[in-house]
Amino acid sequence: MLLRPFLPAAVALAGLVIGVAAPLRAAPSLQALQDALNSTSPEALTAVLEPGNGLDPDEVARRRLLLREQFPDASWSVQPGAPLKDGRSTTQISVTGSREEGPYRFRFEAQQQLVLGDGGSRFNSQEVIRESSILRSGDSDLQVSLLIPDAVLTGQRYDVDVVFDEPLDGAVVAGSLKPVTAGELLRMRTPDLQLEALGGGGIFKSAQAPFLPGTQTWAVLLVHPKGIVAASKQVRVVTDRAALSF
Numbered sequence: 627m628l629l630r631p632f633l634p635a636a637v638a639l640a641g642l643v644i645g646v647a648a649p650l651r652a653a654p655s656l657q658a659l660q661d662a663l664n665s666t667s668p669e670a671l672t673a674v675l676e677p678g679n680g681l682d683p684d685e686v687a688r689r690r691l692l693l694r695e696q697f698p699d700a701s702w703s704v705q706p707g708a709p710l711k712d713g714r715s716t717t718q719i720s721v722t723g724s725r726e727e728g729p730y731r732f733r734f735e736a737q738q739q740l741v742l743g744d745g746g747s748r749f750n751s752q753e754v755i756r757e758s759s760i761l762r763s764g765d766s767d768l769q770v771s772l773l774i775p776d777a778v779l780t781g782q783r784y785d786v787d788v789v790f791d792e793p794l795d796g797a798v799v800a801g802s803l804k805p806v807t808a809g810e811l812l813r814m815r816t817p818d819l820q821l822e823a824l825g826g827g828g829i830f831k832s833a834q835a836p837f838l839p840g841t842q843t844w845a846v847l848l849v850h851p852k853g854i855v856a857a858s859k860q861v862r863v864v865t866d867r868a869a870l871s872f
Contacts, residue, residue, distance in 0.1 A: 656704055656717070659749070663690070663702035678743070678750030697723025697734050707739050710872050714741050716755060734761045754841070755872055757860040764853020770828075774844060777862040777870045778835045788846050788857070789828030801848040803829045806858070811843060819847045835863045 655674065662670035668687065675683040694700050700723035707716035719738040724731065736759035743751035756776055762768060773787035788803060802819035810817060829846070836842060840863050848855040864870065 655744075655749075656706075660702060660704040663704070674748055676745060676748040676750045678745065680752045680754075681750060693721070693723065697725050697732075699723055699725075700734075710741070710755070716741055730763055731765075732761060732763050733767070735759065754860065755862075757843075757858075759858045761856040762853060764850075766852050768848075768850055768853050768855050770848060770855055770857070772846070772857055772859045774859045775861060776872070777864055778842075779867065779870070780835055780839055780863055780865050781837045782835045783832055784835065784861075786831045786833045786844060787828060788848065790848070790850070794827055797851050799824045799827075799848065799850050801829050801846070803831055803844060803846050805833070806843040806845050817845055819845065821847065821849060824848075835861070839863050839865050 659674050662674050671687050671690070672683055675681065675686060677683060700721055703720045705718045705720075707718035709715055717740050719740065721734075721736050723734045725734075726732075737756070738754060739756040741753040741755060742749055758772060760770075769791035771789050771791055773785070773789065775784055778784045786803060788801070790799070800821040801824050802821050804817040804819060806817055829848075833842075842861045842863055844859050844861070846855070846857040846859075848857075862869075
């Protein structure tokens with residue numbers, strides 16, 4: 627499948643964008659970080675990042691390079707995000723990119739909401755609040771909805787639904803939905819997504835959260851006569867019901 631070489635970009639957003647953000651209280655640094663992300667200089671990121679909790683600058687640089695190899699026109703935007711209920715500021719990261727492969731065109735977009743910390747002159751910690759990505763092929767941008775919660779309780783059963791936003795009008799579609807392991811994310815690999823014929827306009831699945839707090843990431847692949855959609859969504863797994871809403 628022509629889309630498969632690009633699937634790691636759709637399911638490994640955590641490694642591609644994590645740690646690349648700036649605290650809202652330092653607006654000039656936020657702009658400096660956006661400039662560093664969009665720079666072609668290998669030293670640009672090391673000037674604004676240092677190792678810390680959840681942040682490895684070398685790994686960030688390696689994965690950014692991989693994304694650029696897949697999507698040469700990749701572009702990052704760093705903006706203030708909505709504050710959390712506990713008063714913490716957040717930063718919103720978005721990245722877009724495209725690539726042509728023969729007669730096919732691929733379009734990638736991803737979003738991430740982060741809480742960040744700094745060591746004075748550089749950023750050295752992060753917490754991922756929300757994270758998702760989508761990769762499309764075909765001439766039309768097939769609209770799909772990832773009806774997957776941002777957070778669930780440990781051990782909770784919850785619905786994982788992915789639906790086409792528009793009626794199928796008789797179109798035959800196929801798809802697959804699977805969790806991504808921590809090892810696959812670390813190695814930027816995708817799970818084995820076995821396509822199955824879909825009815826009802828999407829994928830409807832019931833899942834159980836892990837019994838330990840952390841995260842759970844889902845990978846989605848949808849095939850439609852008008853194109854292919856690959857997507858990912860991270861779910862936070864928490865022990866406190868109050869943490870279900872941010």
